[in-house]
Amino acid sequence: MNFYGVVIAVITFMIIGVFHPIVIKAEYHLTERCWPLFLAAGIVLIGGSVLASNTMLSCVLGVTGCSCMWSIKELREQKERVRKGWFPANPARNGDAKRQDAGRSGCDGTSSCSEGMAEEYADNAVNCRNDNEKKGSKIMEMRRKEKMISQEEIMEVLEKAEYGVLSTVSGDGIPYGTPVNFVFMDGAIYFHCATEGHRLDNIAANDNVCFTVVDSVELMPEQFNTRYRSVIAFGKAEVLENEEEKKAALLGIVKKLSPGFIESGMKYIDSSVNKAHVIRICVSEMTGKATR
Numbered sequence: 001m002n003f004y005g006v007v008i009a010v011i012t013f014m015i016i017g018v019f020h021p022i023v024i025k026a027e028y029h030l031t032e033r034c035w036p037l038f039l040a041a042g043i044v045l046i047g048g049s050v051l052a053s054n055t056m057l058s059c060v061l062g063v064t065g066c067s068c069m070w071s072i073k074e075l076r077e078q079k080e081r082v083r084k085g086w087f088p089a090n091p092a093r094n095g096d097a098k099r100q101d102a103g104r105s106g107c108d109g110t111s112s113c114s115e116g117m118a119e120e121y122a123d124n125a126v127n128c129r130n131d132n133e134k135k136g137s138k139i140m141e142m143r144r145k146e147k148m149i150s151q152e153e154i155m156e157v158l159e160k161a162e163y164g165v166l167s168t169v170s171g172d173g174i175p176y177g178t179p180v181n182f183v184f185m186d187g188a189i190y191f192h193c194a195t196e197g198h199r200l201d202n203i204a205a206n207d208n209v210c211f212t213v214v215d216s217v218e219l220m221p222e223q224f225n226t227r228y229r230s231v232i233a234f235g236k237a238e239v240l241e242n243e244e245e246k247k248a249a250l251l252g253i254v255k256k257l258s259p260g261f262i263e264s265g266m267k268y269i270d271s272s273v274n275k276a277h278v279i280r281i282c283v284s285e286m287t288g289k290a291t292r
Helices: 004-030 032-051 055-083 095-105 111-134 151-160 198-205 243-257 259-275
Strands: 163-169 175-181 183-185 188-193 208-220 225-239 277-291
Touching: 004 032, 004 055, 032 055, 151 183, 151 208, 151 225, 151 277, 163 198, 175 188, 175 198, 183 243, 188 225, 188 243, 198 225, 198 277, 208 277, 243 259, 243 277
Parallel strands: none
Antiparallel strands: 163 175, 163 208, 183 188, 188 277, 208 225, 225 277
């Protein structure tokens, strides 16, 4: 009997399993820019596979080399998973240093420049998430636990929903709710608004806010019920002052809601960034539920 196929399959499975934590650690400590290391390792290993005279050794080298090549794509996807808050970001990455580098390079509003600002602000927003963790940021407990959704599904709702309702309270204790478009990045919710109005007055008086999002709504009239998913987030709101931070947040909104118009969106941001306020909500607690 020939067990080569089974042995190679087991070895392949093990190699893929080993590369998963390697990619996570590499992105955390070295950022996705370490991809040339995986490329070089992949080329060397695939070359060794071609030259190896032993069949089993050739297979192992080939699988490992191809896994290195595939990890280049995984590094970029891991960066996105970190941005969404599914994995911890490295707090040692200092956004201030990156902003200084961007200033020295002369940001000119091009696509690569604007994407760079988004990366810089993503690092700054880590502070928001880290502060919340120190204060006990958590997924809130629910009375109806059978309706509770996972953290991963909460992130999916926040990513897909086109708008949410911001709830604030005035200095006189009067509640006020406003529907707004938003984007969720790095443990925080961002939206833009006019430079004056009730919501800004309320935030100035009391920065504690609530943000509600609902998606996948489907009426079930025969059951006198509604199928939906919802997320309620609590946190503190603040008006962003730094122009680069505002542009990065606005770019995130454009990428979410107008992905086919990035270039024109960046031009619009550049021309109107000072005509609007951008609000960041550092989320401290969230709860998510669904009726299936």
